[in-house]
Amino acid sequence: MTRPLPKVLLHDHLDGGLRIGTVLELATADLPTRSPKELTDWFDQEGVNSLDRYLDAFSLTVSAMQNTGNLERISYESAVDLAADGVVYAELRFAPSLATEDGLCIEDVLIAIDAGLDRAESETGICTAIIVDAMRQHSDSDDVVMAALRSDVKRVVGFDLAGPEAGFPPTLHRRACELALQGGLGLTIHAGEGDGVASIEAALRCGAQRIGHGVRIIEDCEVVGGAITDLGPVAIQVRDRQIALELCPTSNRHTLGIAIDEHPIDLLYRAGFLVTVSTDNRLMSRTSLTQEFVQLADTFGWVREDFLSVTENALGAAFTTAGIVDSILENQIRRGFAAPN
């Protein structure tokens, strides 16, 4: 077996990456089936094209995340699974307010996730960080940020807005974004997935340093003969400021119907955008970062240098400290890519 290349993952939802056995064991919501194989197929969004099914899938996983023991275990298992895939640095994200149905507070949730990641780090050596999400359709984003800052969990490095994009612009949460930045957190915002260029522009206005997905920035680009030939004003801003795009090709196929050979990731990469590759929801997309890389190699002919480039892009855009970034770059990424496999 070849050794996996060392990888960096910026966009992976904790509630979208549970093991199927863990869902079977811990979910309190009614399961559509008790068969691991059938449940795996039920979660898989390939060819489903149903937002309801997608949301049902998350209500199942979230039902397993309502006490600290389960949160610790799920975080631990996620990081162990990522480490097995060759991921050396991961930022895992979750909206802690989703885990408060049975009485936990946001600080409890973050401390439990932190404990699980800590255990995985000491066993596997993976380095992990937490991005705290607020849901755009809820009005508690200020409270979420303040609780995250109050929790003093050192692994919390960033803040994100998730949930339905159209109809809930990030500007509704401008105060939360300001609080996060003032508190020293990195700011990434889901934008340019369920809504278009204006949504990306609004995220930038709120101070976003990275864009979750951002795939629809291609709508602000002119493409002629298989290459980007001109950029609109938002695309210019994203490229020239080197705002990292957290692109998740398989997830986009499931939620937006973009086939991999139609995905603009290669166009954006070749036009000098700061492209990074992520998984989004490994359970629902039945994917891994290795699998994302394999399909990019198969579809666009990406080679080792391209994967090194997007990996360095991701690490450079990480919200952790410069010391950790430098150490991972030297000791794991450059060494791992230089070694024969």
Ligand SMILES: [Zn+2]
């Ligand atoms: Zn996402």
